[in-house]
Amino acid sequence: MSNKSDQAKAKDQDKDHGVLYIGIDLGTSRTSVAASNGVRATVPSFVGYPKDVVSKKLLKKDVLFGDEALEKRLSLKLYRPLEHGVLKCGGDKAAAEDAEGNTRAARDLLTEAVRMAKPRKDELVYAVIGAPAQASINSKNAILEVARESVDSVMLCSEPFAVAYGQDLLEDVLVIDIGAGTVDLCRMHGTMPEDSDQITLETAGDFVDAELSKRISQAYPQAQFSVGMIKAIKERHSTVAETTEPILVDLPVNGKPTSFDLTEQIRGACQAIVPPIVEGLGKLIGTFDPEFQDKLKRRVLLAGGGSQIKALDSAIEKAMHEMLGSGKVTRIEEPMYGGANGALKIAHDMPEEYWEKLK
Amino acid sequence: MAEFPIVDFSGDGGGLFSGEEIRRLMGVECTRAERYGYPVAAMMIAVDRLEQLGDLYGTESRDTILDEVSTALERNTRESDLLGFRIGSHFFALFPHTARKAALGLARRLIGDTGKLTFDEGSASVSVTLSIGLAFRGAGEAGRYDLDELRSEVTTAVLQAISAGGDRAVAYTPPKDVPQVPDLKGNLDELGKSLETLLAQKVAAIFESMGQSLPDFGGHRKEVLALAVEKMELAHEQMRREHAERVDLLERRLAKVSQSLELTEGELRRALLAKGVDPGVASIYRTVQGLSDVEHDLELKREMMAAIFEANLELRTQLSERTGRGSH
Numbered sequence: 258m259s260n261k262s263d264q265a266k267a268k269d270q271d272k273d274h275g276v277l278y279i280g281i282d283l284g285t286s287r288t289s290v291a292a293s294n295g296v297r298a299t300v301p302s303f304v305g306y307p308k309d310v311v312s313k314k315l316l317k318k319d320v321l322f323g324d325e326a327l328e329k330r331l332s333l334k335l336y337r338p339l340e341h342g343v344l345k346c347g348g349d350k351a352a353a354e355d356a357e358g359n360t361r362a363a364r365d366l367l368t369e370a371v372r373m374a375k376p377r378k379d380e381l382v383y384a385v386i387g388a389p390a391q392a393s394i395n396s397k398n399a400i401l402e403v404a405r406e407s408v409d410s411v412m413l414c415s416e417p418f419a420v421a422y423g424q425d426l427l428e429d430v431l432v433i434d435i436g437a438g439t440v441d442l443c444r445m446h447g448t449m450p451e452d453s454d455q456i457t458l459e460t461a462g463d464f465v466d467a468e469l470s471k472r473i474s475q476a477y478p479q480a481q482f483s484v485g486m487i488k489a490i491k492e493r494h495s496t497v498a499e500t501t502e503p504i505l506v507d508l509p510v511n512g513k514p515t516s517f518d519l520t521e522q523i524r525g526a527c528q529a530i531v532p533p534i535v536e537g538l539g540k541l542i543g544t545f546d547p548e549f550q551d552k553l554k555r556r557v558l559l560a561g562g563g564s565q566i567k568a569l570d571s572a573i574e575k576a577m578h579e580m581l582g583s584g585k586v587t588r589i590e591e592p593m594y595g596g597a598n599g600a601l602k603i604a605h606d607m608p609e610e611y612w613e614k615l616k
Numbered sequence: 617m618a619e620f621p622i623v624d625f626s627g628d629g630g631g632l633f634s635g636e637e638i639r640r641l642m643g644v645e646c647t648r649a650e651r652y653g654y655p656v657a658a659m660m661i662a663v664d665r666l667e668q669l670g671d672l673y674g675t676e677s678r679d680t681i682l683d684e685v686s687t688a689l690e691r692n693t694r695e696s697d698l699l700g701f702r703i704g705s706h707f708f709a710l711f712p713h714t715a716r717k718a719a720l721g722l723a724r725r726l727i728g729d730t731g732k733l734t735f736d737e738g739s740a741s742v743s744v745t746l747s748i749g750l751a752f753r754g755a756g757e758a759g760r761y762d763l764d765e766l767r768s769e770v771t772t773a774v775l776q777a778i779s780a781g782g783d784r785a786v787a788y789t790p791p792k793d794v795p796q797v798p799d800l801k802g803n804l805d806e807l808g809k810s811l812e813t814l815l816a817q818k819v820a821a822i823f824e825s826m827g828q829s830l831p832d833f834g835g836h837r838k839e840v841l842a843l844a845v846e847k848m849e850l851a852h853e854q855m856r857r858e859h860a861e862r863v864d865l866l867e868r869r870l871a872k873v874s875q876s877l878e879l880t881e882g883e884l885r886r887a888l889l890a891k892g893v894d895p896g897v898a899s900i901y902r903t904v905q906g907l908s909d910v911e912h913d914l915e916l917k918r919e920m921m922a923a924i925f926e927a928n929l930e931l932r933t934q935l936s937e938r939t940g941r942g943s944h
Binding site for chain 2: 394397398401402412413414422425427447448449603606607608611614615
C-alpha cells in the first residue's frame with residue numbers, strides 16, 4: 258500500500274510543469290474535446306476491438322476509434338458505450354448486455370479523448386465532463402469511475418449548463434442541447450440550475466434516425482439500408498424547412514442503387530423532435546416567475562449536433578408562437594463544440610483548491 | 617563739416633569722387649571726430665528681398681528701387697552730414713555729429729518714408745521695406761573710431777535686422793563676455809590628430825571584433841575612411857528615409873484607427889441612447905464600487921463553481937462508500 262502511495266507521489270512530482278484543462282462533451286454520437294492548449298478535436302463515440310488474432314494482425318491495433326472503427330467494423334467487436342447520454346455499463350443500464358465490454362470501451366474512449374488533447378507528460382490533467390442534465394447518480398458515478406483512470410482530477414457538470422456557461426449567459430436563458438441520445442433543456446436564472454430547472458428528453462438524434470428508418474420502410478419497403486446509412490443521410494440532408502429542393506438519395510434495391518425521393522420522410526422525422534422540445538420549454542417557462550417569462554422566451558439558445566438540422570431554429574420559434582405566444586431562438590456558433598468549450602471554461606474558472614481536493 | 621556733402625550712391629563710379637576716395641574721406645572724418653570728441657553714427661541700409669524683386673520684375677526694377685531709396689536717403693538727411701557710398705545693393709553711410717538717439721530717429725524716418733514708396737511694375741504695384749544696421753562712437757559709446765570696425769559692426773547689425781524679418785533698424789550690440797580663444801588653430805590641429813588616432817583605433821577594433829586583421833589601405837587610408845563615412849552617411853540617410861516612411865505609415869494607420877474609433881464611439885452612444893443606458897460617471901462609479909454587471913457575474917460564477925464542486929464531492933463520497941462496500 259505504501260509502495261503504491263510512493264508511486265503516486267513520484268508521479269505527482271514528475272507532473273510539476275503546469276496543468277492542462279480539458280472540457281469533454283462525452284456524447285452518445287460524438288465525443289468532443291476542447292483543451293487549454295488550444296486543441297479541439299471530435300471523434301464519433303465508437304470503439305472497436307479486433308474480433309480475433311487474425312483481424313488483430315491485419316489491423317495492427319488493439320483498439321480502434323470513431324470513423325476508423327466504423328469503417329473496419331466487420332473485423333471488430335464494435336461498442337457504442339453511451340446510450341441516451343449515459344454509459345451503458347453503469348447505473349440504470351448496468352444489467353445491459355456486455356457491461357464489461359462497454360466499461361472497457363468507455364474507459365478507452367475517454368483515454369483517447371484525453372490523448373487527442375495532447376497533454377505533455379509533465380502536465381497535470383484536470384477535466385470537466387458534460388453529462389446529461391438529469392443523468393442518475395449511478396450514471397454519473399459510472400462516468401467518474403471511468404474518467405478517474407485517465408485524468409488527474411475530474412468533475413461532472415450538466416451539459417446544457419456548460420453550454421450556457423460557455424456563452425456567458427447565466428441569467429434568464431433557456432438552453433436546448435440536442436445530442437444523439439438526449440435533448441437537454443435547462444433554465445438558467447442566475448443560480449446553479451436545480452433538477453426542477455432541467456428536463457431531459459430522449460427524442461434526440463437517435464430518435465430521428467429510428468423515425469426516419471420507419472418512414473422510409475413504410476414508403477419504400479423495397480429499399481435496403483442500415484443504421485449507419487440512415488445516420489449519414491440525416492447528417493447530410495436533415496431539414497425542417499417547408500420549402501426545399503427534392504432530397505434524392507440512392508439506396509440499394511436487391512443490390513442495385515436506386516434513387517428515392519426522401520424529402521417528406523426526412524422533414525417529417527426531423528420535425529418529430531420539435532413538439533416534445535416546445536412542450537418541455539413550455540413546462541420550464543410556465544413554472545418560472547411570471548414577470549420574467551417573456552424575457553425567457555426571447556432568450557432560447559439552441560446547441561448540440563442536432564441543432565444543425567436546417568431551419569430548426571425557425572421551426573421551434575414557430576411552434577413556440579403557436580403554443581406559448583412568442584419565442585426567439587438563437588443557434589450557437591459552434592454546435593459541435595458548444596458543450597466542450599463551456600466545460601473547458603468551467604475547468605478554467607474552477608479554483609485550484611477544488612481540483613486539489615478532488616484528486 | 618560743410619565740406620563733406622559727399623554722396624556717391626550711384627555705384628557706377630560716375631560721381632565726383634570714387635568709392636576709394638569716399639572711403640578715405642570717411643577715415644579722415646573718423647579721426648577728426650576722435651580728435652574733437654564729437655559723436656558719429658554709421659549706418660548700413662539694405663532693401664529687403666531685393667534679389668527676389670529683381671528676379672520677379674527684372675533688373676531694371678531693381679535699379680529703380682535702389683535709386684528711389686538713395687533719393688529718400690538724401691531727402692531725409694542734412695546734406696552737410698551725409699557721407700556715404702553704395703556697396704552692391706547696400707548703402708553704407710557715416711553721419712558726423714549724430715548720436716544714438718538722432719541716428720535711430722533718422723533710421724525710423726527712412727523706414728517710414730520708404731514704406732510709402734510704391735513702384736508700378738506692369739499690373740503689379742510693389743512696395744519695399746528697409747533693414748538698417750547702426751553703430752555709434754563718442755557720447756559714451758564704447759569702441760574705437762575705426763572705420764573698418766564701424767563697418768563690420770553695422771554689417772552685423774543689418775544682418776540681424778534682415779534675419780529678424782526686415783523692415784526694422786537694429787543698433788549694434790557688442791557681444792557679452794566673449795571667451796578668449798587661445799590659439800585656435802594649434803588646438804584644432806591637435807584635435808584633428810587626436811580624432812585621427814581615435815578613428816584609427818576604432819577601425820582597428822571593428823576589424824578585430826570581426827576576427828580580421830586591419831587591412832593595408834595602401835596609403836589611401838584617408839580615402840578609404842572617407843568612403844566608409846560616405847557609405848555610413850548613405851546608410852544613415854536610407855535609415856532616416858525608412859523611418860520617415862514608417863512614421864508616415866503609422867500616422868496614417870493611427871488616423872484610420874482614430875476614425876474607426878470615432879465611428880464606434882458614435883454607434884455606441886447611439887445604442888446607449890436608444891436603450892436608455894447611462895454611459896456617464898454613474899456607470900464608472902458602479903464599476904469602481906464593484907456594483908457593475910461584471911462584478912456581479914464574477915460573484916455568481918464563484919458561487920456556481922462552489923456548487924459544482926460540492927455536487928462532485930458528494931458524488932465522490934458516494935462512489936468511495938460504494939467501492940468500500942463492494943470490497944467488503
